Amino acid sequence: MLSTYLKKIENKEYKVGIIGLGYVGLPLMWTFHEQGMPVIGFDVDQRKVDHVNQGTPYIKHLGQEMMGKLAGSDLCEATSDFARMPEADALLMCVPTPLDHHREPDMSYVVATTQTISKHLRKGQLVILESTTWPGTTEELMIPILEENSGLVAGEDFYVAYSPEREDPGNADFNTAKIPKVVGGHGEDALKLATALYDTAIVQTVPVSNCKTAEAVKLTENIFRSVNIALVNELKVVYHDMGIDVHEVLEAASTKPFGFMKFTPGPGLGGHCIPIDPFYLTWKAREVERYTRFIELAGEINTSMPRYVVDQTASALNQHKKALNGSKVLLIGLAYKPDVDDDRESPTYKLMDYFATVGSEVDYYDPYVPAVPKTREHAQWEGKKSIEWTKEMISSYDVVVISTDHKSIDYAELAEWANLIVDSRNAMGREGIQADHIFKA
Ligand SMILES: NC(=O)c1ccc[n+]([C@@H]2O[C@H](COP(=O)([O-])OP(=O)(O)OC[C@H]3O[C@@H](n4cnc5c(N)ncnc54)[C@H](O)[C@@H]3O)[C@@H](O)[C@H]2O)c1
Structure with a gap:
């Protein structure tokens, strides 16, 4: 046969x-x-x-x-x-x-x-x-x-x-x-x-x-990513308070030709894989009375990142004598990663939720996600539309938070039009754009 x-x-x-x-x-x-x-x-x-x-x-x-x-x-x-x-x-x-x-x-x-x-x-x-x-x-x-x-x-x-x-x-x-x-x-x-x-x-x-080895290979790959992303997210927070730019550190560290692999910090995990898959092993491990502490710790750090971005936005607004409550906040990027239209598990949703909870007025811009689709977890945003990319619109917000760094976005234009920018992806840094109204988070 x-x-x-x-x-x-x-x-x-x-x-x-x-x-x-x-x-x-x-x-x-x-x-x-x-x-x-x-x-x-x-x-x-x-x-x-x-x-x-x-x-x-x-x-x-x-x-x-x-x-x-x-x-x-x-x-x-x-x-x-x-x-x-x-x-x-x-x-x-x-x-x-x-x-x-x-x-x-x-x-x-x-x-x-x-x-x-x-x-x-x-x-x-x-x-x-x-x-x-x-x-x-x-x-x-x-x-x-x-x-x-x-x-x-x-x-x-x-x-x-x-x-x-x-x-x-x-x-x-x-x-x-x-x-x-x-x-x-x-x-x-x-x-x-x-x-x-x-x-x-x-x-x-x-x-x-056998099949279970192949199943474990996939989980191992994604656990590896989740843990390493958590590590650089932790470093980002620590280095920020020390006045050190984590992106510069990682860029320089990645010139080492062996023993280092670059991961990039961000506003939290997104997508259908990395925030989810590690917990498939956590669940199964209980059967053999084992506990996946690394996975849990990474999850804890990564899920705390949107909150960190909100805190950094609050302190950026403070410097402009404004509060989150009552401020108009624009999020750039609803997709969970650059240049795709996939919004599943996107940390931008978490940011929208947090900003709304503290009384901010929230909008988003994403050329690939023109309207918020039906989701199980974020039904309150369903149907909300991306704003239009015009000087008039962008400049009407108290603060613009970059949560996804799509390549098609004109960051120079954004820097010129926005009153205040909080960049969780180092999009501005990569473009070599620096200004007093741009903060990293
Ligand atoms: N998206 C990724 O980047 C990626 C990468 C690697 C692995 N994976 C894994 O691959 C799997 C699929 O992910 P995806 O991103 O393609 O999901 P998806 O939601 O894009 O696609 C799944 C499709 O399955 C269909 N479907 C659901 N129930 C069905 C049924 N009973 N019979 C027939 N069709 C059914 C849905 O309508 C949908 O079209 C998941 O386990 C995911 O973790 C995804």
Whole structure:
């Protein structure tokens, strides 16, 4: 059976099903399609399905050209009809793995998708989980659901693997095809098949012993980032009080050719990964009576950063004999990082909340997020629109707080128009703009 599928992969007749056409699933579908593999995308969100089939973009950095090619191809199709799952030889799951209200793993999307697959699973199919998750998810949570509902046996009748996604949306140097892919299989055959599949489209495949090792690799990468970001955030606060510019320190330190890796402080963590993923390990570690103190500490420092930016804004306003209460505050950047339109977990929301709580009048400007979309956590801002970029508007605020340093923003113009600037990203510093009304936070 295995050799038949390997042959199909070699002949590019192996149909790749992608479940979840978001920031991860859509570029993954494109990556296989670019190599001439037939692809079929599944999503519960009919709007995304229609966008793919009609060739209209819905993620900023995955633009018109790519969407047009997908829509115009005989080898690509999207659907919300999950009964078509048996058409695919492989089913790659790229669904969300957020935290619930108690900051514990919310596995509802993974469970729902696995249940759907199990109803349509056929012999010989390869199921790969790509969502970030706690070690053990594939074998302890998914396989029992797949086997129970289908009556098939993993490793005998169908194949299962785990391969974490390392997508970095908006990174011009690395797209899905250029980022090495770690793969863990449930058994030798699953690993061989999954590796052969990724080898067709991705620069390097990195096989590891099993699924839980691959799951742990992804969490380790993101814990590493969270902890290091917390470290430079802590240093930022300490150095500020000592009259030392942390950005200058980090810039100089990063000239060391070994043993140092540069991380950049900011207004807090954002995005669907770094603020969330580490806590998947924290949760699972309790099972073996272990505690992840580094992760908790990093979380504590990183979540305190928006509050720090608010405090720095208060002292900047003080110097202008103004209080936060009653001041007009403009936030620059609603996306959680530069040059993308993804506002998930953006620290700007936290800043908006804090400023509003102390009585400031809050607006934002973001060329990529024209209006606040529907979110679970920040419903009070839903529908609020980005202000327009004009001298008249910018100069009407008591203070402008830079929370996301989009490249397209004209910082020289901002420096000229704004009454007071609090820069949490060193955007002004990088542009070489210095003035008495610009404060770092
Ligand atoms: N965004 C990133 O930069 C990134 C990077 C690496 C890893 N990840 C991980 O990848 C996974 C997906 O993240 P994302 O950013 O692509 O999420 P996303 O929200 O952009 O996309 C998820 C998609 O899954 C769909 N979906 C939800 N439930 C479904 C179901 N039952 N059946 C079919 N489709 C369903 C949603 O409609 C959505 O289109 C997460 O585990 C995330 O942690 C994300």
